Amino acid sequence: MTIEIEDLSRTFAGQRGGAAVEALRGITLTIADGEIFGMLGPNGAGKTTLVRILSTLLTPTTGAARVAGMDVVHEANAVRRRIGVAFGGERGLYDRLSARDNLRFAGQLYGVHPRRLRTRIDELLETVGLADKAGVRVETFSRGMKQRLHIARALIHDPQILFLDEPSSGLDPVASRALRGLVAELRRQGRTILLTTHSMVEADELCDRVSVIVQGSVRRLGTPERLKSEVDLGRVLEVETYDDPTPAIRLIEQMPSVSTVDCIPGGEVERLVIRLAVGSDTTIADVLSRMPDHRFGRAFDRRPTLEDAYVSIIEADA
Structure with missing residues (x-):
């Protein structure tokens, strides 16, 4: 070595x-x-x-x-x-x-x-x-x-x-x-x-x-x-919104299948990162139904990234 x-x-x-x-x-x-x-x-x-x-x-x-x-x-x-x-x-x-x-x-x-x-x-x-x-x-x-x-x-x-x-x-x-x-x-x-x-x-x-x-x-x-x-991660949904996401975050966090909701600021567009529990069948449509009055940008379902795994490890250690 x-x-x-x-x-x-x-x-x-x-x-x-x-x-x-x-x-x-x-x-x-x-x-x-x-x-x-x-x-x-x-x-x-x-x-x-x-x-x-x-x-x-x-x-x-x-x-x-x-x-x-x-x-x-x-x-x-x-x-x-x-x-x-x-x-x-x-x-x-x-x-x-x-x-x-x-x-x-x-x-x-x-x-x-x-x-x-x-x-x-x-x-x-x-x-x-x-x-x-x-x-x-x-x-x-x-x-x-x-x-x-x-x-x-x-x-x-x-x-x-x-x-x-x-x-x-x-x-x-x-x-x-x-x-x-x-x-x-x-x-x-x-x-x-x-x-x-x-x-x-x-x-x-x-x-x-x-x-x-x-x-x-x-x-x-x-x-x-x-x-x-190795890290116990479910799927991740991302939604871009042009409006104040605070009310939507409160509603999304109440969904039983949602583990965490993070808001990533980006100027005019806020990016919501929604981590789901393992085995969840929650869809983008389910999440958007909690945000009927918001103007959306992109919305998509993706695999967990290394950043997701890293955040999960750090949060588990806190």
Whole structure:
């Protein structure tokens, strides 16, 4: 296995004499060569803490972790040479330098040979779609362009293991799709990728397996399809309405077959997501009969998604 995690825990001292915080609680995982492994979970669940331990930026309180066969504590320098890390956000790049100069500086830090470095920079800028921006200052880049440059920076020394911590955070749909295409290409190159994300589309489309981490512990682990099948989910109905949905929500919630009703705001159109009990034969027509005075958009019946499974797991843990 490329990554082996055994009974890993991390506790942070409380601030100003407060209680200690258990960020990780006995996590055990293995990640195989060439796998895209996703970590899902709410903010504060421990995902970034785990990435920081695996990338040798933090030490565990108890337990052990090995990356490429090496202990992240006792062989930290050797681990760093074999991994690339890209944290989401604006930090880590030099805005007044060009894309090329940012990569040149990173390559020098990693000790990439100067002759190889010139070629490597050109390869990476082409891979991440920034070849035409090589000489442009990073301060002019969009957030999506910066995220792609972050990934190029993480790859400068050609590591086989890549940690991506919420790489699509804050990106618009077009930039997010481009980023997913880039990650898929990196996987085709044979790299092992650990991906933390809040995007269920990203996790469902890219990941071979995903884990759901809640309060520092793994609550679910498996392929996206397995998670969707294991969680006790009924069908899902969706209805778009142009009117205030509050009265309709009250009436729909009274239907015996309805488990939950969520309202997703969308400007002029509100989207009602209606989760049905397992085995329910309730139809769209049944739901619309509770909303006779509403103006509708689309209304449809669909299979549960990874997002539905994730929400169900989180709500069951609350």
